[in-house]
Amino acid sequence: MIELGGTQPQPQGGGDLIKDVSEATFMKDVVEASQEVPVIVDFWAPWCGPCKTLGPMLEDAVKAARGAVKMAKVNVDEAQQIAAQLRIQSIPTVYAFYQGQPVDGxxxxVQQSEIKAFVDRLVQQAGGAGAAEGDGLxxxxxxxxxxxxxxxTNDALQVYQAILGEDEKNARAYGxxxxTLVAMGSVDQAESVLNGAPAEIATAPELEAAHAQIALARQAENAGPVADLQAKVEANPDDHQARYDLAQALQAAGRTEEAVDQLLELFRREKEWNDGAAKTLLFTIFDALKPNDPIVLNGRRKLSSMIFA
Incomplete structure (x- = not known):
């Protein structure tokens, strides 16, 4: 039986890979650090028995990744504001941050094998493993x-189909x-293709992006006229629904950066409006773009600064 109380064991040999993080350092050691590599955040407390088992297992997995991921340990008793912002309701809870926001958790x-799979997913998402560089395709x-x-798009379609003929589990080709199908307006066909992807690559970042692209395309089907919505927002800046609709219309028109700006402004004005709809749509847009897209990098940075201010 594990005795409750005491302190969580300190990592041995973790160096900068594993840190104890407070509310004062969360922005630097988690949000900003995750712009470079994924950061696994372990929310624990000294009185939590299971935390004492999970913590060292996470540390071992992080060390084994040899710098591909980092780990931050947050004592929820001492960082109650962060725990409340992230809606931590029970511990242990583990979140993974990448590019400034939670991406998994x-x-x-859990078993050591599940932890390893969790870390492997993060490494793959960050491009540290499973890349197809130099393989001829x-x-x-x-x-x-x-x-x-x-x-x-027609030429691209043929190339992707040919690649999948050679490698049916190529996540990048599937994505x-x-x-391409979404760009051609064939959203139903795109969804059918995505649903038929092999289970082995179902959680690959390229397919996660494809899900987001389809979701945005569905929303675009009901987007209103940009000019009319801009006029409504200018007439009443506190009309949150009009601002949200404007963001959808701008995204549908290919004006993604403007759409992100409108959603950030909506989030600044009323974070929890419509169950956090602005943040949800922002995440969908970010997921649909490449992780290193300037729109994503700037948008995530601004959103994170508002969340953790």
């Missing part, structure tokens, strides 16, 4: 992505194919 004590994938950007 779990609650309760990478050049074709890059060419197809450039075709989509130029509007050469590219879905994006």
């Amino acid at each position: 779990f609650q309760g004590a 990478d050049e074709a994938l890059t060419a197809a992505e450039e075709m989509v950007e130029k509007g050469e 590219g194919l879905v994006k």
